Amino acid sequence: MSLTEEKLKKEYSDKVVEIYTFRGDLNVILKPQDIPEICRFLKTDPDLKYNFLTCITAVDYLEMKDKRFEVVYMLFSIPKHFRVTLKTRIEENEEIPTLTSLWSTANWQEREVYDMFGIKFSGHPNLARILMDEDWVGYPQRKDFPLTYEVPNFSYNKEEIDTRKNAPWRGDEWPNEKQ
């Protein structure tokens, strides 16, 4: 058992929902409201020193898991070279506390998650779209957002675009491949 796992189990046994290792990666599943507290603990604990927020991202488990989104945080400890993945599951309209007060790098990364998935981070100083246009409708990385196409909307092809837009499509499916 790694040191991080031991410490988390000891200090936060009531808050850690699940903790497991997969392919050498330590994964910790938490409730959304506990994320800032656990991150602060991991960042300041003298034996762990997870001082580097590597990455924030999200996954849309539409109709696969009971809660729709999973927000994923990767922390790295520069002095100790540990890595840990924190995960939290939220519903579509749930908010999740921001990490901008702990790391300024969370600012843009949370904006990207908001832009792509529509997940709102409460307390974020400037939760605006970052990659897509400001007036874009929808959240592109959601699984129910069709990949199909986005072409300039002219009068002659408007109807065609509208019908194709409404059909979710996961790439070029071969007709007989479902085994």
Added chain:
Amino acid sequence: MAKRETMILNMGPQHPATHGVLRIELELDGETVIEARPIIGYLHTGIEKNMEAKTYLQALTMTDRMDYLAPLSNNLVYVGAIEKLMQIEVPPRAEYIRVILTELTRLNSHLVWIGTHAIDLGAMSMLLYAFREREKITQMYEFVSGVRMMASYFRVGGLAQDVPVGFDKRVRDILDTFPAKIDEYEGLLTDNKIWRNRTTGVGTITIDDAIDAGLSGPSIRGSGLAWDVRKSNPYSYYDKFEFDIPIGKNGDCYDRYIVRLEEMRQSLRIIRQAVDGLPDGPVRIDDRKITPPPKIEVLTGMEQLIHHFKLVVHGFQPPVGDVYFPIESPKGEIGCYLVSDGTKKPYRVHFRPPSFINISAFNKLVAGRMVADVVACIGSLDIVLGEIDR
């Protein structure tokens, strides 16, 4: 006293010194930058979304297009994530060739960086020199994969094919000529008075600020932090090679320049060790559910033909699960977060883009400095817009 007014100046998206389509909204008081807000997204093509609709092999070709100056680093992070998920052990020869080519990629990326960074600051001839050497590396890509830029040469379980005869001679040729070229760059820039004035003390960032802002790669090493993913979390065969991590002292543009130059020398050191120890043997694993059989077997055996067909049409299916795999790209830590639902297509792929996170700290570098320093700071962060916007 009259009220002080600030001026908003848009720099870009079409500006030669922004290295792509980056727009920076500068709030100016006279010539002093009060705040710089990078505005991105002009090159967003939805690579992560597109990859979800392709098989694992098809999606590989999209990774080259993110950081198009370091295509093979992106290949490596993507195939590395799949290999971690599928628990594949890659043959030694393939790993050695991967190390050689990703280090050449680092040289390639740093060469383009030094050329464009110098031309931004007025040293015209550097670009020509840097591209002269870069040409050898793109020719090397062409030699092994047939493509000069978007090589897509790495495959899950090894390489697309073995390198052609004469590979090590060509690598040694680069190794022999390159150190003198780096000295040449140093002769042009390192003690150049104009270069020093334009970069020393410009864009300074402390270690703590850099960690807080998530900087990685040469951008954080310039501040004096000796952290390199190749050392801290060794992947591929990097733990077998000897090399040092160059660090700066002050965290300014000049230190980042010195760090990158020294990194090129260290890359050459790694390549030399790898090419000296290059073993013989297969370049792909022998699992027919993951890698296609050799062409000659496809043409002569029924079962092999079926395997080939199944792999091309249906691909392979990694087990359900998710992994994060980080490597040291020329720009910093690039990581691939891969979620598999057990089908032939990735359920979700996310790249930790070093350029994206480095540019998010841009305001810290330039606030309080002159407009002319903005260009120096963009250059010294070494960003690629293809990777920022994906």
